[in-house]
Amino acid sequence: MSNPSLPLSASAPPCEVAPLAREPLSAESAAELAGVFKALSDPVRLRLLSLVASRQGGEACVCDLSAGFELSQPTISHHLKVLREAGLLSSERRGSWVYYRIEPQSLAPLARLLDGTAVAR
Template identity: 75%
Template sequence: MSNRVLPLAVTSPACEVTPLIREPLTAQAATELAAVFKALSDPVRLRLLSVIASHTGQEACVCDISDGFDVSQPTISHHLRVLREAGLLSSERRGSWVYYRVEPAALHQLSALLDIALPEAAVR
């Protein structure tokens, strides 16, 4: 037998369990929201969402949103598809143009997640 002394677990009396003020994310919800945040992590996609959300009715024709980006039209289409697949946008073909619309439920879900009451000292 060894004469080694095993360290004892030390519990701090200052470590108190604080009550939950809301339900934390489930594993499934976290996975789904991570995909949304991943879609928003690209600056071009974030700007595209902002441009569409800035239009009347949070809807814009693809011809209206392509200007002002230093990427090709196929790249814009790729980014719009990623935003659609993440559930942030929906699209509708009208004649030869595609119109994109912000999905309010997705934005509401993100807003609810990010709306965390911070202590006054943390805001400073």
């Protein structure tokens, strides 16, 4: 069984997930997705993900992400690490700064899982 804290990494293909209303989740899919939802369940991490996703080009420097939070830089870095380990963000060091980018292939299974239009079908 895979590690739920590292569910949708770039090295592993994302699990195929049907909408909840169409068919029950397998135990493996549920474990993988639970790790992603756990990463998203913190308000700071959800805001960080939203900040990165809403930036021009879907990428943000860590220096831009720290503004607006009453948290220390190490705490922000910890939250970004959790999102990265969940496969939701990737990072790239450029000089002394780290830039974060959304990983769309990890968001797709979540979107399929929560697809409310499947209920009407």
